[in-house]
Amino acid sequence: WSRCGHEASLAYEQWPACDESLLVSDTYVLPVQINGKMRGKVEVPADATQDLAIEAALSVANVGKQCEGKDIFKVIFVPKKILNLIVK
DSSP: OGGGTOOSOGGGSOOOOOOGGGGOOSEEEEEEEETTEEEEEEEEETTOOHHHHHHHHHTSHHHHHHHTTOOEEEEEEETTTEEEEEEO
């Protein structure tokens, strides 16, 4: 510590201040399931709606392939947690 040019002991220095605004994330990774089985992950904005999450999920190759030619029977969407598409 003294080699870096500081004269006081490190024990007497103050803790660094935390800037809480830097800890907030603008996006998050949303796991996508088809019929209860994990098929992919998609990155969506933090304030993503169900429709936006479904649109982003269907753009993932593996998810789109699993839903191709099938109807989406039910959608289970828990914001910032999971998206589960039930297809038949």
